[in-house]
Amino acid sequence: MGLQRVVRSCIVDAPIERVWAVLRDFNSHDQWHTVVAQSEIEDNKTSDRVGCVRNFTLGDGNHIREMLLSLSDKDHISTYTIIDATVPLMRYVATVTLKPVTDGNRTFWHWSSSFEAPPGMERELRDMVAHGVYEAGFANLKKYLALGQTASRQSSFARPLTTSAQAIEAPAIRLRDYGQPSEMRLETVSVLPPAAGEVRIRQTAIGVNYFDVYLRKGWIPEFLPLPGTPGMEAAGEVIDVGPDVTSLLPGDRVVYMCPMPGAYASVRNVPVSFITRIPAGVDEQTAAALLLKGVTADYLIRDLGHIRSGTRLLVHAAAGGVGQLVCAWAASMGAVVIGTVSTPDKARVARDHGCAHVIVTGNYQFSQAVQSICGGVDVLIDGLGNAARDDNFASLARCGHWISLGQASGPLQDISPDWLVQKSLSFSRPVAFDYVATQDQLNERAARVWQALQTGVIKTPDIQKFALRDAALAHEKLESRTSVGSMVLLAS
Ligand SMILES: NC(=O)c1ccc[n+]([C@@H]2O[C@H](COP(=O)([O-])OP(=O)(O)OC[C@H]3O[C@@H](n4cnc5c(N)ncnc54)[C@H](OP(=O)(O)O)[C@@H]3O)[C@@H](O)[C@H]2O)c1
Numbered sequence: 001m002g003l004q005r006v007v008r009s010c011i012v013d014a015p016i017e018r019v020w021a022v023l024r025d026f027n028s029h030d031q032w033h034t035v036v037a038q039s040e041i042e043d044n045k046t047s048d049r050v051g052c053v054r055n056f057t058l059g060d061g062n063h064i065r066e067m068l069l070s071l072s073d074k075d076h077i078s079t080y081t082i083i084d085a086t087v088p089l090m091r092y093v094a095t096v097t098l099k100p101v102t103d104g105n106r107t108f109w110h111w112s113s114s115f116e117a118p119p120g121m122e123r124e125l126r127d128m129v130a131h132g133v134y135e136a137g138f139a140n141l142k143k144y145l146a147l148g149q150t151a152s153r154q155s156s157f158a159r160p161l162t163t164s165a166q167a168i169e170a171p172a173i174r175l176r177d178y179g180q181p182s183e184m185r186l187e188t189v190s191v192l193p194p195a196a197g198e199v200r201i202r203q204t205a206i207g208v209n210y211f212d213v214y215l216r217k218g219w220i221p222e223f224l225p226l227p228g229t230p231g232m233e234a235a236g237e238v239i240d241v242g243p244d245v246t247s248l249l250p251g252d253r254v255v256y257m258c259p260m261p262g263a264y265a266s267v268r269n270v271p272v273s274f275i276t277r278i279p280a281g282v283d284e285q286t287a288a289a290l291l292l293k294g295v296t297a298d299y300l301i302r303d304l305g306h307i308r309s310g311t312r313l314l315v316h317a318a319a320g321g322v323g324q325l326v327c328a329w330a331a332s333m334g335a336v337v338i339g340t341v342s343t344p345d346k347a348r349v350a351r352d353h354g355c356a357h358v359i360v361t362g363n364y365q366f367s368q369a370v371q372s373i374c375g376g377v378d379v380l381i382d383g384l385g386n387a388a389r390d391d392n393f394a395s396l397a398r399c400g401h402w403i404s405l406g407q408a409s410g411p412l413q414d415i416s417p418d419w420l421v422q423k424s425l426s427f428s429r430p431v432a433f434d435y436v437a438t439q440d441q442l443n444e445r446a447a448r449v450w451q452a453l454q455t456g457v458i459k460t461p462d463i464q465k466f467a468l469r470d471a472a473l474a475h476e477k478l479e480s481r482t483s484v485g486s487m488v489l490l491a492s
Contacts, residue, residue, distance in 0.1 A: 002116075002122070003091075003114050003115070004114065004116065004122055004125065004126050005112070005114050006113050006114075006126055006129045006130045006134065007110075007111075007112040008110075008111050008130055008134040008138070009109060009110045009111065010108075010138040011106055011107070011108055011109070012106065012107045012109055012138075012141065012142055012145070013105075013106055013142070013145075014105065014106070014145045014249070015100070015105040015106075015107065015246035015247070016076060016099070016100040016107045017246055018107075018145065018246065018247060018248075018249055019098055019109065019141070019145070020073070020076050020098055020107075021247070022141065022145070023078070023096055023098065023109075023141075024048060024071060024073065024078065025047050025048070025280070026041065026047040026054050026068050026071075026078070026080070027039050027040070027047035027054055028047070028280065029056065030056075031144070031280065032141050032143075032144035033136070033137050033140050035059055035132060035133060035136060035137075036057075036058060036059070037057045037058060037059045038057040039054055039055070039056055039057075040055045041053070041054050041055075042054070042055055042065075044454055044455050044456070046447070046451045046454060047068075048068075048071055048447075049068070050069065050070060050071055051067065051068065052067070052068050053065055053066065053083065054066050062087050063084075063085065064082060064084070064086070064087065065082070065083050065084040065085065066080045066081065066082050066083065067080060067081055068080050069081055069093070075097075076097065076099070077095065077096065077097045077098075078095070078096050079094065079095045079096075080093075081093045081094075082115075087125075088117060088125070089115045089117070089125060089129070090116040090118075091115055091116050092114075092115035094111065094112065095111070095112050095113070096109070096110070096111055097109075097110040097111075097112075098110075105246055109138065111134045111138075145249065166193070168191045168267050169189070169190055169191075170188065170189065170191055170266045170267035171186050171187070171188055171189075171265070171266050171468065171469070172186070172187060172188075172189045172229050172262075172264060172266065172267075172268075173185065173186060173187075173229055173230065173264035173265065173468065174186075174187045174229060175216060175224070175226060175229070175230060176226060177226065178217055178221070178226070179217070179218070181216070181471075181472035181473070181475035181476050183216065183472075184216065184230065184471045184472050184475070186468065186469040189229075189265065191265075191267045191268065192269065193240065193242075194240060194241060194242035194245070194269045196242050196243050196245075197242055197244060197245065197272055198242040198245070198269045198270060198271050198272065199240070199241045199245055199248050199254075199269070199270060199275065200238070200241075200267060200269050201234070201236045201237065201238055201239065201256075201267065201270055202236050202266065202267055202492065203235065203236035203263070203265065203266055203267065203491045203492070204235060204236045204237070204284045204285075204288075204490065204491055204492055205234065205235045205236070205287070205288035205489070205490060205491070206233070206234040206263050206264055206265075206468065206488060206489040206490075206491060207231075207232070207233040207257075207288040207290075207291065207292055207487075208231075208466075208471075208475075208478065208486075208487040208489060209232055209233070209292055209293070209321070210321075210383065210406055210408055211232060211406070212230045212231060212232065212261075212475070213475055213478060213479060214406075215261060216230055216475065219411070223261065224261050228261060228262070229261060229262045229263075229264050230261050230262075230264050230471075231262060231264035231265070231489075232257055232259070232292060233255070233257040233258070233263055233288060234255070234256065234263040234265075234268070234288055235253070235255035235256075235278060235284040235285070235287040235288040235291075236253075236284060237250075237251065237252070238250050238252045238254055239267070242269075245272055247272060248275065252277060253277065253278040253284065254275045254277055254278060255275070255276060255277075255287040255288060255291045255446075256274045256275040256276070257292040257295065257432070257433070257442070258270055258271070258274040259433040264471055265468075265491070266468060266491040266492055272439070273438070274439075275439075275442075276291070276439075276442050276443050276446045279450050281454070282450060282453065285463055285465070285488050285490075286453075286460055288488050289321075289461050289463045289485075289486035289487075289488050290449060290453065290486070291446060292432060293321045293322045293325055293461075293486060294325055294445075294452070294453075295435065295442070295445045295446065295449060296325075296405075296432045297322060297326045297458075298435075298445045298448050298449060299430070299432065299445065300326055300381055300403060300405070300430075301326065301333070303435065304401070304403055304428055304430060305379045305381070305401065305403065306379075307333050307335045307379065308333060308334065309333065309334030309335070310334060310335070310336065311330070311333075311334075311335040311378050312335075312336045312377040312378045312379070312397065313330050313335045313337050313338065313377060313379045313380075313381070314338045314339075314340070314370060314377040314380045314381065315330075315337060315338070315339045315340075315355070315381045316339075316382055316384045316388065317340070317384070318337075318341050318346075318350035318353070318355050318358065319339075319341050319347075319349040319350045319353070319485070320383070320483070320484070320485070321461070321486040322383065322405070323383075324350075324353040324458075324459075324461060324462075324485055325353075325458050325461070327339055327350060327353045327354040327355050328353045328354040328457065328458045328459060329354075329457060329458055330354070331354030331355070331356070332354065332457045336356055336357075336374060337354055337355050337357075338355065338356070338359065338370060338374065338377065339357070339358050339359070340358075340359045340361055341359075341361075342361065343360065343362075346360075349485075352459075353459065357373050357374075362481075364384065364387045364391055364409065367390075367391040370395040371394070371395070375397065376395065376396055376397030376398070376400065377395055377396060377400060378397055378400055378401065379400065380392055380395060380396055380400065380403060381403050382402065382403060382404050382406075383405045383407075383408055384406075384407070384409050385406065385407025385408060385410050386411060386412050387409035388409060389412060389413065393419070393423075393425075396425055398423050398424055399424045399425070399426075400423065400425055401425070401427075401428065402420075402425055402426070403428045404427065404428065404429050405430070415427055461486045462484050462485030462486070463485060463486050463487070463488055464477065464484075464486070464488075465488055465489075466487065466488075466489050467489065467490055468490065470489075474487050474489060
């Protein structure tokens, strides 16, 4: 049996980042290649993990299992091999390589393979791979990329991909005075065409975060000058892109977290560097409920808390948005997780999300219980602020790390070095946006969040939903201490 070779190439009329975004996803073929009816990655692995196995059901009823052998985002190359198939392709190894075409936003795509075939079937199988798989794949992917543009051109907010786009009138929450939730009112605003480096997004789900409450109250006015629109994260569909944007196209499903507020809106322009794609299998509401809180859990556990097996960890508001994620993730790493909550119902939720010990307290009295459970904690994740200040100090073990995440009960007062030195404590005051300062960092942290979701390390969050116009009700709920899990506003 001789080794058969098939080599095909084409030019795609799209920038390399765009083509690679589809091809690097080892599980994307059933979305764009007509030969593949269904694609599934086995064993809950992510589709960019070398060694993962995809299981194809082809349109003609055949089955193929292929393993990813290598994936290079730097060189835009992936290789894979067939490990099992009902078609007689033996020792099949294929390589996909992309190169940018330097005369514009186009991409050279090279697809090659070698394999063995049973005697007499060489030509038939070479033709099948060359035409049925590779040539058809080129045509299908070009159609798929073009469809993204066409679909959005037909949508109600559509415009062609030119700089002559119009402003769009769309509903958004406006805050004209700091204060009560009722200060947030729905108005119609004009959203200009995206500037260089931006895309315009039709948002479907907007994540509500406790930080939005601080801004609404006017605690950090430099962050949200008036009149302004609150909100730091949302998910939706790109409807058009700014002049120099090549990595996203209309029709792409995206989610972002952005340090400039403005997310409580149905249409918004966002700089590309704050945006990441939503993977297949994650819906937009889950993405908006998870991104900022999941990224926060990721940096708390990995970068600041250095959580490992046996770490004694105290998490306040353990049934809340961030709380649920931190508890579940840290417990999966073997930490001894202690949570505080204000009601027995929330205690059940916290236990469900990995809390080994739950302290029910509505008035920030928890240090005695902490001391009797574990003699003091190594890491404290504190979103409560001033009312819990003294009990937090009393709950920490020697050399403990106090991570002051937020201040739901009011701004934290007087943390002096002379106080901390009594127990050799360290103190951190982090902000999530500093941990995703580049788009690569955002993509990397987001990928870990999606993977934790896919593998069941964290559960799909409990999501409470409100219409965009009811943003005030969502804030009332959040501040009433009756919410559980995450909240999203639905914009369309
Ligand atoms: N720095 C960062 O990077 C970062 C990022 C994300 C979030 N955060 C902070 O993390 C914390 C959690 O945020 P989240 O969005 O997930 O909110 P959340 O935990 O879902 O909601 C807040 C929870 O805080 C508890 N709480 C205690 N005292 C409260 C009070 N006086 N008023 C209102 N709530 C009170 C309540 O739980 P119980 O009733 O069970 O006590 C309440 O359900 C917040 O402090 C937020 O600012 C910081």
